[in-house]
Amino acid sequence: MIVCVCRRISDREIARHARAGLGFDEIQFELGVATQCGQCEGCARDVVAQCSGTCPTANIKLATNPLEGSPWNPPSPSLQLSPAA
Numbered sequence: 001m002i003v004c005v006c007r008r009i010s011d012r013e014i015a016r017h018a019r020a021g022l023g024f025d026e027i028q029f030e031l032g033v034a035t036q037c038g039q040c041e042g043c044a045r046d047v048v049a050q051c052s053g054t055c056p057t058a059n060i061k062l063a064t065n066p067l068e069g070s071p072w073n074p075p076s077p078s079l080q081l082s083p084a085a
């Protein structure tokens with residue numbers, strides 16, 4: 001769907017940039033969205049917000065500490081600390 005009629009920018013293009021980690025201002029600078037009449041700004045911001053906070057891959061962090069684990073990489077039982085004796 002075209003979000004910005006003035007610049008012919010689609011929601012998919014905005015979402016792709018948001019998933020790459022760009023914020024609205026960076027996307028606006030990069031694509032020119034909402035830089036003419038401004039009518040699309042709210043919708044464009046909504047697309048960025050949806051993709052920045054809730055995209056399943058946006059917030060995946062790899063565990064740097066093997067004892068820490070993650071939902072996708074639980075800690076190995078052999079690596080868990082036992083209570084001090």
Ligand code: FES
Nearest residue numbers: 004005006037040
């Ligand atoms: S519709 Fe996006 S600037 Fe006009």
